[in-house]
Amino acid sequence: MVLLRQMRLTIHRGTHEIGGSCVELCSNSGHTRLIIDIGLPLVNADRSPFEWNDYRNFTQESLLADRILPSIDGLYLGGKPLVAAVLLSHAHIDHYGLLRFVHPDIPVWMSIGTKSLADVSNVFLDTSVRLDMVKTFAMWQAFHIREFTVTPYLVDHSAPDAVAFLIEANGQRVFYTGDFRGHGRKGVLLDRLTKAPPSNIDYLIMEGSMLGRDDGLYPGEVDVEEALYDLIHRQQGPSYVFTSSQNLDRLVSIYRAVRRSGKLLVIDLYTAFVLDKLSIISPSIPQFSWDGIRVLFSHYHAQRLAEQDVELLYKYRRAKIEFEEIHSTPQDMVLLAKDSRYFRNIILKLKQNGESIAIFSMWHGYLERSDLEKFLKLCGIPLTEVHTSGHAYVSQLKRLANALKPRFIIPIHTFYPKKYPEMFPNVIQLNDGEAINLS
Numbered sequence: 001m002v003l004l005r006q007m008r009l010t011i012h013r014g015t016h017e018i019g020g021s022c023v024e025l026c027s028n029s030g031h032t033r034l035i036i037d038i039g040l041p042l043v044n045a046d047r048s049p050f051e052w053n054d055y056r057n058f059t060q061e062s063l064l065a066d067r068i069l070p071s072i073d074g075l076y077l078g079g080k081p082l083v084a085a086v087l088l089s090h091a092h093i094d095h096y097g098l099l100r101f102v103h104p105d106i107p108v109w110m111s112i113g114t115k116s117l118a119d120v121s122n123v124f125l126d127t128s129v130r131l132d133m134v135k136t137f138a139m140w141q142a143f144h145i146r147e148f149t150v151t152p153y154l155v156d157h158s159a160p161d162a163v164a165f166l167i168e169a170n171g172q173r174v175f176y177t178g179d180f181r182g183h184g185r186k187g188v189l190l191d192r193l194t195k196a197p198p199s200n201i202d203y204l205i206m207e208g209s210m211l212g213r214d215d216g217l218y219p220g221e222v223d224v225e226e227a228l229y230d231l232i233h234r235q236q237g238p239s240y241v242f243t244s245s246q247n248l249d250r251l252v253s254i255y256r257a258v259r260r261s262g263k264l265l266v267i268d269l270y271t272a273f274v275l276d277k278l279s280i281i282s283p284s285i286p287q288f289s290w291d292g293i294r295v296l297f298s299h300y301h302a303q304r305l306a307e308q309d310v311e312l313l314y315k316y317r318r319a320k321i322e323f324e325e326i327h328s329t330p331q332d333m334v335l336l337a338k339d340s341r342y343f344r345n346i347i348l349k350l351k352q353n354g355e356s357i358a359i360f361s362m363w364h365g366y367l368e369r370s371d372l373e374k375f376l377k378l379c380g381i382p383l384t385e386v387h388t389s390g391h392a393y394v395s396q397l398k399r400l401a402n403a404l405k406p407r408f409i410i411p412i413h414t415f416y417p418k419k420y421p422e423m424f425p426n427v428i429q430l431n432d433g434e435a436i437n438l439s
């Protein structure tokens, strides 16, 4: 075996796309290998949307043959486990969606919030992620995996408890940003990181989702709250806000806007469960039991939850709202909505109650993939988009790069790696699966 003199880096996927991130670092000795993120792709080779349902029944071998699973020796079920650990940056499916294929003897490190969301997704979204080998880390506390020292940095992102990793071995320091931004409710984290950055970074592996993308609509999460308030507070009928129940910042913005309007926020059981599970990371996360929040029980969600823990159903029943109550005072109601048959039925039933509005508070691309806009138009309900991106603006990417002063920058999680050299010095562009020695 050739003895390596440096850490060895392979980006298995993500050098030329957003989604499916998977990075490998191998120590000098060649004996210790780490995998950082193991995500589902978001796009196919032709950039059309990737649909997991098309592959759901594929065997592991077929997924490897189709390059959905990156070819990584000693990582997967059925083989001999040769990877020391998997590290997850956050609970977005394009960063952990393939975890179910990882050999169960390989420890998986993540934040407490990431574990909570993975738990929730197992119950409601059939993600089938095994969580028995999970180890959780504390923010900014270094831990060791054989020759590696890993320090997680809490970052601002649309997924709560997301982290960047400082990874050290053999006298070299690599900083992997994961997904981050500086304009969410935890934007101060980017300020702190850039004011007191880790020193002597050799390689910065930095996301660039926003390159070539105009996804802002609103500059930051605070502006989103104001826009929501403007729309909601003068409403004479029900308001429907379509958003992800795992985008905690957005749920907080919605809750604050609804409270300022003196209205009631109606969430579903799934959202109540997400918030409950996340209460472990902060006491200031809105809960089903708080003033101004009620919970709508759908048969499907109640059944899912009952299979998990029937006590939870009894617990959430304290805040249960019946449809009749919504129907009798629709002008007081803001419903956290999903693009599902269940919610479309509710919208249809409340239609005669006059002036409704719909707010789409997610990435615009999701709207393009659905016929929701058409459905709302048929119902005569106007739709407004209110959103801010979960990813760093170019100015924020530059702030981080200027602060960390890495010797080299490696693009990841971007469709435009070629734009990096226009903005940053010493860029090394890799291809998926290409291994380099970090000199």
Ligand SMILES: [Zn+2]
Pocket (backbone or CB within 6 Å): 090, 092, 095, 157, 159, 179, 390
């Ligand atoms: Zn993300």
